[in-house]
Amino acid sequence: MKNIQFFFASTTIWSLLFALICASHSSTGSNSSSPDIINYNDFSLQFEDYFNQTELNTTIWKVGDNLVRTKDQFQIYTKENVKLKNNSLVISAQYNSTIWKGQKYDYTGGYLDTRGDLGFKFKYGYAEARIKLPQLYTNDSSFPAFWGLPADNSRWHYSVEIDIMEYCNVCSGKDTSTYIYGAYIYGNREQYGDCRIWYRSPMKQLDFTQYHLYGMLWNENEVTFYVDGVANFSYIAKDPSNNSSVGCPIVIPNRDFYLILNFAVIQKFAKPEHYKETKEMYVDYVRVYKSKNQ
Incomplete structure (x- = not known):
C-alpha cells in the first residue's frame, strides 16, 4: 500500500514539475520557453x-x-496630471482646455518615463x-498604458514598441466591453522595407477598478505578457506575423529599453461628459527583475 501511495505521490510531483517546466500558454506558434x-x-x-515618498524620484522618473x-x-501631457497620493503614483486625464504655443488642447493627460536625471534602462x-x-x-476615450521604448531610439511609431498593458473599450470593434491587452510592435525598415507589424495579445476582462499586476518577461528569443503573474501570450522570434498579408517574421529587440506610464485620450471618442470627474490610474509599484540565468 505504501508503494502504491509513493507511486501516485511521485507521479503527481513529476506531473506538476512537467507542467511547470513545459509552458502551456498561447503563443504566436512556436513553443514558449517562458x-x-x-x-x-x-x-x-x-x-x-513603491511611490511612498513625499515627492517623485526625479533621478529615475x-x-x-x-x-x-x-x-x-x-x-x-502636463505635470499636473502626475501626482503622488496615498502612497501611490496617480496619473490622470481630464477635460481641461489648455493653450500651448498657440495651440488649444481640450484634454490633458499624464506621462512619465524612466529617463530622469540618472534614469533607468x-x-x-x-x-x-x-x-x-x-x-x-x-x-470611452480613456487610454491608460504601461509600456516601453528603446533607449537609443524613442521614435514612435516606426520603431519597436512593447505595450505591457493597454486599457480600452473602443479597441475591439463592435465589442464595447472593457479590456486590457498587451501589444508588440516591430518595424525594421532597413530589413523589411515598409513592414510595420502590430501584434495584440488576447484581450482579458477583469474588475479593473481593483489592483492587478501587469508584467512582461523578455529574453533574447521571446516576449511574454503576464496578468497577475500568469502568462497571457508569448511572441516568439522568427514566427510569422499574425497578419498574413504582411508575412514578416517576429524579431525580438536586443537593446536597452526605458519604461513609460501614461494616460492618453483617444480623439475619435473624446466626450467632455466622460470627464465630469478626473479619470485616474493608480500605480502601487513598479519593479524590474533580472533573470538569474542571464
Whole structure:
C-alpha cells in the first residue's frame, strides 16, 4: 500500500514539475520557453519604486510637461496630471482646455518615463507594475498604458514598441466591453522595407477598478505578457506575423529599453461628459527583475 501511495505521490510531483517546466500558454506558434506562472526565485531585483515618498524620484522618473508626443495626438501631457497620493503614483486625464504655443488642447493627460536625471534602462528580464484603473463609460476615450521604448531610439511609431498593458473599450470593434491587452510592435525598415507589424495579445476582462499586476518577461528569443503573474501570450522570434498579408517574421529587440506610464485620450471618442470627474490610474509599484540565468 505504501508503494502504491509513493507511486501516485511521485507521479503527481513529476506531473506538476512537467507542467511547470513545459509552458502551456498561447503563443504566436512556436513553443514558449517562458513559464506559465512567474517564480520570483528565478530572478534578482534590479529596480523598484513603491511611490511612498513625499515627492517623485526625479533621478529615475521624468514627467512630461506640456508634452505632445506626436503630431497625431490631440491631448497634451502636463505635470499636473502626475501626482503622488496615498502612497501611490496617480496619473490622470481630464477635460481641461489648455493653450500651448498657440495651440488649444481640450484634454490633458499624464506621462512619465524612466529617463530622469540618472534614469533607468534595462535589456531582458521581468518588468511589472501593480495598477488600479478607472471605471469607463461606453465608447470611452480613456487610454491608460504601461509600456516601453528603446533607449537609443524613442521614435514612435516606426520603431519597436512593447505595450505591457493597454486599457480600452473602443479597441475591439463592435465589442464595447472593457479590456486590457498587451501589444508588440516591430518595424525594421532597413530589413523589411515598409513592414510595420502590430501584434495584440488576447484581450482579458477583469474588475479593473481593483489592483492587478501587469508584467512582461523578455529574453533574447521571446516576449511574454503576464496578468497577475500568469502568462497571457508569448511572441516568439522568427514566427510569422499574425497578419498574413504582411508575412514578416517576429524579431525580438536586443537593446536597452526605458519604461513609460501614461494616460492618453483617444480623439475619435473624446466626450467632455466622460470627464465630469478626473479619470485616474493608480500605480502601487513598479519593479524590474533580472533573470538569474542571464
